């Protein structure tokens with residue numbers, strides 16, 4: 591069974607070293623949290639956007655040294671907002687602590703696992719010094735996922751919608767593959783996006799090429815999952831995972847099973863599979879409904 595090809599690496603600029611701020615241009619500074627792992631790459635990136643007035647995007651995990659580093663970078667500047675791309679624990683927990691420290695509101699779409707002071711949505715605008723950040727609702731990796739677009743500079747802050755060096759996990763029921771692909775197509779086709787600033791890893795140039803490669807990779811994985819279902823099904827996501835993700839090691843078993851489930855749900859939506867149970871049951875048994 592063929593496996594999807596690896597994504598091209600179109601990263602540019604300095605590497606992500608935890609605790610070392612990097613000025614990406616006159617208005618954007620990145621600092622990486624000290625939480626490297628197989629899931630977070632070199633760690634979670636926080637971004638300061640603006641000059642004398644800034645928006646902080648994704649303050650990250652609640653690690654004292656990282657909060658101290660963020661406060662040092664802010665030093666004397668007004669924080670207009672602390673913007674959170676989504677509720678996951680490697681992106682959001684420091685938001686409340688930083689908000690209390692600097693007297694700024696936490697803004698995000700809102701989620702039962704993330705309290706925000708100001709709920710924003712598709713098209714909301716945040717003043718960030720000379721630029722403005724426009725929120726784009728990009729569900730898929732998480733239901734509350736936002737990207738932030740700076741029209742004047744062309745930066746798109748992608749959170750976990752696009753990562754450098756890895757595909758992202760789509761974990762149902764909060765994650766949804768169909769929504770994810772639609773959100774990818776939306777940013778691939780958007781005007782004015784010149785560079786991607788991901789939540790994990792380095793800056794990515796050639797945004798349309800990067801995103802198209804991710805879409806192709808995902809579609810190829812969908813074919814592999816359907817082949818696995820036809821050959822080895824019926825089965826649950828956990829039973830099918832070894833065949834659908836044979837190229838992914840046991841150290842990523844949980845996320846491979848979750849994303850396998852996301853693909854099986856998408857196959858049901860496409861009419862290529864049926865499920866023994868409701869959509870949000872991780873133990874559902876899936877069956878192929880079409881022959882190869």
Ligand SMILES: [Zn+2]
Nearest residue numbers: 676678731750
């Ligand atoms: Zn995430």
